Amino acid sequence: LQYKCDWYGKKLIQVNPSYTSQICANCGKNNHRLELNKSEWLAVREWDCPNCGKHLDRDINAAQVILQK
Ligand SMILES: [Zn+2]
Numbered sequence: 340l341q342y343k344c345d346w347y348g349k350k351l352i353q354v355n356p357s358y359t360s361q362i363c364a365n366c367g368k369n370n371h372r373l374e375l376n377k378s379e380w381l382a383v384r385e386w387d388c389p390n391c392g393k394h395l396d397r398d399i400n401a402a403q404v405i406l407q408k
Contacts, residue, residue, distance in 0.1 A: 359408075360400070363400070
């Protein structure tokens with residue numbers, strides 16, 4: 340990715356992906372997999388943030404958290 344960014348004059352920013360699927364993009368709270376174990380959490384595609392009540396799509400939420408970082 341770095342050389343492709345160089346070709347087009349773009350800046351590559353690397354982000355630590357830890358917790359990006361469980362942090363709410365709306366309020367910023369880390370919801371700790373909603374207390375589910377890892378395999379149960381991986382099966383969750385949509386969830387409601389217990390802190391702010393926002394309904395979240397797993398992938399869209401993670402993308403928004405990464406963008407905020
Ligand atoms: Zn929230």
